[in-house]
Amino acid sequence: MAADAPPRFVNRLLGWAPTWFIARLLLVSAYLLGGVTKLADWPGAVAEQAHFGLYPAGLWAALTILVEISGPLLILAGRLVWLGAGMLGVFTVLAAMVANAFWTLPAGADRFMATNAFFEHLGLAGGFVLVALVARQAR
Structure with missing residues (x-):
């Protein structure tokens, strides 16, 4: 066995059929839950x-719900994974810039x-790039 080869149990886990789906579900779960929660409220x-200064707030809420539900569903369905991952990756970077603009805050x-x-x-956005790459490779 090569020095950088994973242990047997890791190979088994990675080779287990449900692992790919479970990994994608873990990655998109917060978005799917967020979209459904927003839709319900x-x-x-x-x-x-509106709290984040996005107007018209109703339009931004609808777009957020659309991305947070359709992106995960595309990824989980294994169809147009590149599109779902791209939607969530761009959304995540934009949301981080709006909600976590650390460069505007004083030290502390x-x-x-x-x-x-x-x-x-x-890091999550990078995970979406990896999902798209793996899905492309699997084709």
Whole structure:
């Protein structure tokens, strides 16, 4: 076995048929839940967009719900994965810039937390690129 080869149990896990679906479900679960929650609480969804200064808030709420539901469904269905991943990746970067603009905050705990959240969101966007790459390779 090569020095960089994964252990047998890791190979089994990665080769297990449901692993690909479960990994995608874990990646998109917050978006899917967020979209369904916003859909169930339309006034709250509109208020959230207004809170971030996005107007017309109703339009931004509708677009957010559309992306947060359709993007995950495309990824989970394995159809147009590149589109679903692209939608969620762009959405995630834009949302991070709006909600976690750490560069506008003074030094301190709030800036520290916003910086962490911003870069966590960039990591998620990278995960969507990887999902699109894996899906393309699997074709």
